[in-house]
Amino acid sequence: MKEIQIGLIGAGTVGGGVVKLLDQKGSYFRDNLGIPLRLARIADKAANRFTELPVGNAVCTDNASDIINDPDIDIVIELVGGTTFAKDLIIAALSKGKHVITANKALIAEYGPTIFELAEKSGVSVLFEASVGGGMPVIKTIRESLVGNDITSVKTIINGTCNYILTQMSDKGLLFDTALKKAQKSGYAEADPTLDIGGGDSGHKVAIMASLIYGGYVPLTKIYIEGISNISKEDIESARQLQCTIRLLGIIRKAPGEDCVDVRVHPTMIHKNHILASVRDVFNAVLLEGSAVGPTLLYGRGAGELPTASSVVSDIIDIARNITAGVPRRIPMNYYRLSNELKIKPIADIVSRYYLCFWVSDKPKVLASIATILGNYSISISSVLQQESTEESCVPVIMLTHKAVEKNVQEALAEIETMDFVKKKTHLIRIAGRTY
Amino acid sequence: MKEIQIGLIGAGTVGGGVVKLLDQKGSYFRDNLGIPLRLARIADKAANRFTELPVGNAVCTDNASDIINDPDIDIVIELVGGTTFAKDLIIAALSKGKHVITANKALIAEYGPTIFELAEKSGVSVLFEASVGGGMPVIKTIRESLVGNDITSVKTIINGTCNYILTQMSDKGLLFDTALKKAQKSGYAEADPTLDIGGGDSGHKVAIMASLIYGGYVPLTKIYIEGISNISKEDIESARQLQCTIRLLGIIRKAPGEDCVDVRVHPTMIHKNHILASVRDVFNAVLLEGSAVGPTLLYGRGAGELPTASSVVSDIIDIARNITAGVPRRIPMNYYRLSNELKIKPIADIVSRYYLCFWVSDKPKVLASIATILGNYSISISSVLQQESTEESCVPVIMLTHKAVEKNVQEALAEIETMDFVKKKTHLIRIAGRTY
Known part of the structure; x- marks a missing residue:
């Protein structure tokens, strides 16, 4: 069976983890899963990284183009990070018909549609399990x-x-x-x-x-x-x-x-x-x-060398299973397109319960003033908490609200903060609803 | 694109959930994922179940053989339960070259190797996500x-x-x-x-x-x-x-x-x-x-109509993606074979910490006697807890042990239970180790 050839660009923390896992599990993949992988090339600017890793007989280089231009490479793993050089690499790899695996959340979040569209055209997969939640699937x-x-x-x-x-x-x-x-x-x-x-x-x-x-x-x-x-x-x-x-x-x-x-x-x-x-x-x-x-x-662990490498390796096996089965990919790449921009709800429109911590002078009627303003904005208070003060000049007054519209809360806070008894910026923390 | 034809055997709780989900998501699968599914046949002994479900134009029957013998059926879903009729059904379906999906944990646990071997020979998949943990993957x-x-x-x-x-x-x-x-x-x-x-x-x-x-x-x-x-x-x-x-x-x-x-x-x-x-x-x-x-x-939810049906549906889409891609399956079925029987560690050999609740007469020296016997079996006590008694004739004495070998603990308990101050069977609960 033909070996599936992998080119790794970036041998830092996560890249190093990938090299280690492929070294550890390579024979298991070949002998037990019937998936012969070969880490053929590794590119990194810092040559000392190669000597610290079990690179086997992979060709090590400081030039990522060596990987992109090698016609034998089936899968390119981009672990460089950033949204400039990494983007160029991925686009070049896809243009050459190579499958791509990345852990680059910024790149996928910003340029996902462009990348997926190119992958769709080129008939290959871009997998990015490691971009969200490290080792969690x-x-x-x-x-x-x-x-x-x-x-x-x-x-x-x-x-x-x-x-x-x-x-x-x-x-x-x-x-x-x-x-x-x-x-x-x-x-x-x-x-x-x-x-x-x-x-x-x-x-x-x-x-x-x-x-x-x-x-x-x-x-x-x-x-x-x-x-x-x-x-x-x-x-x-x-x-x-x-x-x-x-x-x-x-x-x-x-x-x-x-x-x-x-x-x-x-x-x-x-x-x-x-x-x-x-x-x-x-x-x-x-x-x-x-x-x-x-x-x-x-x-699970959302970051770190081996947890993140674990997700990269699961992506490698996923693509390798497609290659072994003779299909370019099973799941279409048209997850989302630039043309289909989701309408995002403005924060002003959300409805939530709120924790509010007011820092006020320790004087009579302050509580009543705050409650009145909140009430004017249809915000009803579910409880009030007193705290020991760590400051000399003011005390924290904590109020929890029932469900309210954020816009009303923000406007009420703006009005409350004009009052001369307010000594510091109010803290607002939204309260989550249901428990599981 | 050719429709993928599904035959469902068993329209009880989980089967009913599958019918509902396919009804709800069918057009999404076809239009958004490019996977045209057709629930072609449903078999159940209780005809009243059909009338309560959105069966669409599925052919409903009380005879499971209608499904097995229909050459157009690509995927057979077995939701009958039990390890006799269900086993025969699955073997018949696999022999006819149909993919099989089941939620039957007893069947997979007992006859997994036989079933997987047949699937391997027939070049089809048996998926069973729903057999463990309901909706959890x-x-x-x-x-x-x-x-x-x-x-x-x-x-x-x-x-x-x-x-x-x-x-x-x-x-x-x-x-x-x-x-x-x-x-x-x-x-x-x-x-x-x-x-x-x-x-x-x-x-x-x-x-x-x-x-x-x-x-x-x-x-x-x-x-x-x-x-x-x-x-x-x-x-x-x-x-x-x-x-x-x-x-x-x-x-x-x-x-x-x-x-x-x-x-x-x-x-x-x-x-x-x-x-x-x-x-x-x-x-x-x-x-x-x-x-x-x-x-x-x-x-997540480990049981119930829709959570379990959710896993069955994910298996359907998994197989359908293979069919659409033109491959019989991507993941080999040789997970485990009868010939490779795992050696299971006898419970006597495990090492654990233990909670022990002795029911003893409220007399002097009882504690010392128990501790002495435990010590004779190399079991050391990490703490002792006294409880209010709900019984008149005896009191519970609770001891936690450090790590000990189960065999020693069982032998010590057997010896302690011969003592006349022991009034009821001792309760033993193993204590889990690390916390995450």
Whole structure:
């Protein structure tokens, strides 16, 4: 049987993991699954990476074009990252009729339609299981296992850095900055953590999921994204008192009959009995609500060398099974097209319950003033919580609302913040609904 | 494009769900996925079922042979249950070169190798996603998504009836019998609940998983299976005091270098922070530990009309994609053969921590006597718990052990039970190790 030849571009963390897994499992794939793979070429600018990896007899180069231009290569694995060089590579590989595997969430989120259209034309597959949720089979579950369902909602913890920081703040009472430094020290956060803690990374992944689920392109700029850097000690403590915990959630919802999709990323209060509350530290989870299956959760490591490599390898085997069976691909690549841009629900239109933490002077009638303004905007309060103050000049007053329209809440807050008893910016955290 | 013709045998709960899902999603499959399906024939002994279902223009019959003998049928779905008639049907269908989909766990667990061998010979697929974990993609995740991993352990809550009963006992303080009656009233337990509460159903599913993971046949008779009917109010209360909860776990483990696989089903104490402790009521979960991905959990509804039908439909689309692509199948059927019988570790050889609840007369020196005997068998005690007695003549004394060999524990218990201060059968519950 003809060997299936693989070219790997990028031998960093994930690429190194792929080299290791192919080395470990290569004989199992050949002897037990009947799939003979050969890691034929590896390209990386840093030559020292080759010496640290079990590259076998792969030809190592610093020139990615060697892989693209090798007519014997069947599958190109792009693990370079970024949306410029990586995009050119993938387009070149597809143009040459090669299958492509990538873990590049930014690229798929931004240029998915272009890439998939080219793959469709070239009669090859682009697989990207590793782009969402590391080792968890998120893409396969959405595209294959839940194919008989309308997926009505997704709630997901999809960034391990943020989840680690929030868990540390909650368990150890750390402030955000301290927890971030600890995450960096443990290798769970980058030196520049902006993309993680700002929610952008979660946004990429949520955009990919929403695109696959609803078969349309989700422009990143239309998604409401809020990170975790404003979460305070008081927010964490209030959550605890309310039997809740704070997680950075990606949310995707489509109400029956509505023409727009609610896609957003923001810190969210969830009840401690909610299944997502048990997702701790760097773990990720995706809770999909299907019309037939009901709630289904995937949980696991969402990043890291071997978990992510595990998904790349599952994509390799998927493509190799097609090649071995003599078919270019089984699942069409027309997941979503630029022309089919999904209508995204503006954040102003969502309906949610809210946690509000006002920082006010400790004077009479303040509570009544706030409640009156909220009432003017049809926002009704479900409970009020008093907290010990850590500041001298002001105290936190915490209110939970019943369901309200975000626009009303934002307008009410804007009005409340003009009052002279308000001493600091109000914290707003949305509260998740149902528990599973 | 030629329609793919489906014959459904058994239009009960799950079969009815399949009819409904195909009715709901048929046009989506045809128009969006390019997969034209036709539910051509349905067989069931109870003709009234046809009138209650959206059967469209499917030919309805009480004779399953009509389906087997129809040369136009591409896929036969067996949802009859049992291991006699169902087995004959499947063998007949495979012999006629038809693909087969089944949700029949007992059949796959007992006759998997025979069925798969015939499918291999006939060049068709047998898919059985619905046999394990209802709507959760357990089989696909093991066979496809984690293909780059050695799966080193599985811990699973795979029977909703038992999990509902245990959750009710724990949350509501119900006795086992009361919780069982409540489960029956809610439709979560059969009139004859033996297969569920005795652990047999979990055993079938665990046998299938172990077979797939280790590529060998697991004889059901070799698996240690213990049900939940002996769990007492005192056990539940002790678990609570120990920050634990009791779940019926299916466990599969293979230590590196060991030649035998540890496969068993029994009530297990798990810490309340363990991810499996948050699996409540009828929900199921499968926690797979992969060499590359680390712990990965699937969670969802493990039974019921539509969740199970969702998995059947995903199998239909999987086979239909092969047919559309012009390949008989992509994944070989030789998962495991009768000739490759896995060596199962005897329960006597396992090493675990243990919860022991002795019922003894409230007299001096009893504790010392028990501790001495345990010590003689190299069992060391990590803690002792006193409980209020619900009985007049005796009190429960609870001991937790450090890790010990099961054989030693059983022998020690046998010796302790000969003592005249022991008034009732000792309860033993194994304690799960690591938390995730």
